[in-house]
Amino acid sequence: MKKISEKRQNKSSFKNILKRSIGIALIGISLVWNADVLTAHADAPYKTYTVDGYNSVTETQTAYLPYKTITKIGDESLMTPTDFTLLDDGTMYVLDSGNKRVVVGDADGNLVTTFGEGVLVGPKGIYVTDKHITYVADRDAKSIFVFDENGELIHTYTRPQVAMYGDALDFLPLKIVVNSSGTMYIVCESNTNGIVEISPVDNGTFLGYFGTNATSASVWTIVWRALLTDAQRAKMVGNIPATPDNMAIDEKGIIYTVTRGEGDDTLKRLNIAGVNMISDPGKSDTVPAAIAVGNHDNFFVVSQQGFIYEYNNEGQLLFMFGGKDDGQQRIGLSTKAEAIQIGSDDKIYVLDSDKAQIQVYEPTEFTDYLHEALYLFSKGRYEESKEPLSQVLMMNNLFDYANMAMGKALYKEGDYEGALKYAKLSRDNDLYSDSFWEIRNIWLKKNLSTVIVIILVLIVLNKIIKYLDNKKNILSKPKAFVQKIKNQKLVAQLRYIFFYMRHPIDGNYGIKRQNKVSVLASNILLALMIVFYIINKYFCGFMFKTVREGQFDVASDIIMILVGLFLIVGCNYLMCTINDGEGKFKAIYCSFIYSASPFLVFMPFIFALSHVVTYNEEFFVSFGSFCMVCWILVLIFIAIREINNYTVGETFKIIGLTVFTILIVCLLAFIIYVLWSQVFDFLQSLVGEVVYRIGG
Structure with a gap:
């Protein structure tokens, strides 16, 4: 009985401890749940990506970690917030659109004030100056409301009453920014004339429209519109420019805009003349929601799905991270991002209208170093x-932007060898060209006299011999x-390419x-062409290389060349046979190989030239390649005509039929591949089912 009593006492004390633990845990959860600010320093629930020198997206270190989530300002909850502004002193102005007011909080998350009640109708955008003057773009009120530092209404701007604005255009302001002189830049709904x-x-x-997006039309659209009647053209969808979705302004008055569906013009950095200063934009999102200016000559874009992009001032992508919340309410992920702001401490603030909260991200040490370098480099402090x-x-060491910046810093210091090394690592062709030009110039200054003497000696020696x-x-x-x-039969057949290139008509007669x-000589020439092609593809000059450094796929290259060649020769032979051509397969095959002889003759020179030219002389390589291809095409045309005894018109007809046949063969091959894949998947699942049942 004593043992049973002891067991009951132990069991009872265990229950008490368990109850206390659960109670403490519930209190802790309740405290966290009811806190105004939820803070978390866990690992990021997303991956971070950047763009390498080959313009490919690649994973990199985590650039920003989720820091906290702001769900309330003081005791005030938000309802469908659409915009906010963050000042340098940490003061935050949130446009609480669902409650038709502006909520102001301090750097610690405490409520300062609210204003706008009874004035705002359907506010969409907000901008606050350093002097705490608040501008609100109210779509439904068709007005811009201006409040002073105490939240009192001091100005109301409505639709400009001038003809230049457009008689048929309404005034439906969505977003607003203001420069240092008080000039307002407003994005209006359905106004395609610009900002x-x-x-x-x-x-x-009204001063006019600013930063109007350009329109574009395909050649087919232009031709089609030219053929239509006036009535038909009137029914077509007009080719009108897109309205920007959002914008930001920096301390210099530079306007940054994002416009969805504009391709390379999605991001714009507009000077006071409205000219886009981003000439070569990096990767961008198709549905950008907002844009913000950073503290280091950089800027940020957030997409509606919560992906955050960081760029330098030239539009090169530095980082991409974040993403859409799948319903698990994970910190750092958004449902519908509406606005983005950057704090003076480089923290990123993203407003989520669906969750009615603000996600905050803090930079990692890796990002802090990059920002420091970015700022110093942009100010010309390269050392x-x-x-x-x-x-x-x-x-x-594979972060391409850092390699590029290091290379440029070394170039500014005159360390061209070091700059060349980092240009290769970052795949920066412009930096490579400039560095190589300097290195080549230095080498010529040191060795030009020696080279001239050697050439003169060789000329004199040749004369003496x-x-x-x-x-x-x-x-x-x-x-x-x-x-x-030279008199060897095979050698003579190989040397025949020089005669064939200069006299293609007689050359084809000699083949026929x-x-x-x-066929042996043709096969040897084909093998040499393949070798030359592979060498040029993988080992040509840095600026002309199109494959990733160190990446080789020789087997696929050989298969591609052989399949392509025999597809062309086979389809051409088939069409020539059907259309009374006189050429045999051997003659057609050999004539096609010999027609490519300019590749064998000129490619070594083009290859060598690619290693010694810069962008200033790139024309010589491009023009040489263009001439070589044109020469080959002319020789192929003459070969088809002479081998089959066709007229010029018949030759063009055969070429067209050959191209059509190649397309049909490729289509059939694709259909067979798809069908075989389905049969293979069926057989695989059938075998798996049989094995499962036998095993069961």
Whole structure:
């Protein structure tokens, strides 16, 4: 009985401890749940990506970690907030659109004030100056409301009453920014003329439209519209520019805009003349929601799904992270992002209208070093930027932007060898070209006289040898040996390419009637062409290389060339046979190989040239390649005509039929591949089912 009593006492004390633990846990959960600010320092629930020198998206270190989630300002909850502004002192102005008011909080999350009640109708955008003057774009009220630092209404701007604005256009403001002189830039719904620019002078003076998006039309659209009648054209959808979705302004008055569906023009950085200063934009989202200016000559874009993009001032993508919440309410993920702001401490604030909260992200050490280098580099302090860049590269030596910046810093210092190294690592062709030009220039200054002397010596030596050969015939034996090699049948067939290139009509006659070439010689030439192609593809000059450094796929290259060649030759032979062509398969095959002989002759020179030119002389490589391709196409045309005894018109007809046949063969191959894949999947599932049942 005593043991049973002890067991009951132990069991009872265990229950008490368990109850206390659960109670403490519930209190803790309740405290966290009811807190105004939820703070979390866990690992990021997303991956971070960047763009490498090949313009491919690649994973990198975590750039920003979820820091906290703001669900209330003081005791005030938000309802469908659509915009907010964050000042340098940490004061936050949130446009609480669902409650038709502005909620102001301090840096600690405490409520300062609310205002706008009874004035705002359907507010969509907000902007606050350093002096705490608040501008609210109210779509439903068709007005811009201006409040002073105490939240009192001091100005109301409505639709500009001037003809230049557009008689048929309504005034439906969605977003607003203001420059240092008080000029307002307003995005209006359905106004495709651009951003509305209003001066505060005379209670609102319309200055015109700013940063209008361009329109574009395909060639097919232009031709089609030209063929239609006026009535038909009137029914077509008009080719009108898109309205920007959101914008931001920096301390210099530069306007940043985002416009969905604009491709390369999704992001714009507009100077005072309205000219876009982003010439080569990086990766961008198709549905951008908002844009914000950073503290280091950088800017940020957030998409509606919560993906955050960071760019430098030239539009190059630095980081991409974040994402859409799948319903698990994970910190750092959004449902519908509406606005983004950057704090003076580089924290990122993202407003989620569906969750009625603000997600906050803090930069990692890796990002802090990059920002420091970015700022120093943009200010021309290249020597100072090398230290933080070195720290970034120690953490990730494959981060291409850091390699590019380090290369440019070294170039500014005159270390062209070092700049060339980092240009290769970052795949920066412009930096590589500039660095190589300087290195080549230095080499020429040091060695040009020596090169000239060597050339003169070689010329004189050549003259002496020719003179001695004419007098004493000292080269008789070497000449006899070379002539003996040339007289070899296979060698003569290989050398026939030089005659064929200069006299294609006679050359094709020799292939067709005189057996001047053989299949063996053609196969050797084809093998040489494949070797030249592979060497040029993987080992050409850095600026002309199109494949990733160190990446080789030689087997696929060989298969592609062989399949393509025999597909062209086979389809051409088939069409020629059907259309009374005289050429046999051997003659057609050999003529096609010999028609490509300019590739064998000129590619070594183009390959060598690609290693010694910069962008200033790139034309020579491009023009040489263009001439080589044109020469090959002309030789192929003459080969088809001469081998089959066609007229010019018949030759064009055969070429068209050959191209059509190739397309049909490719389509059939694709259909067979798809059907076989389905049969294979069926057989695989059938075998798996049988094995499962036997095993069961």
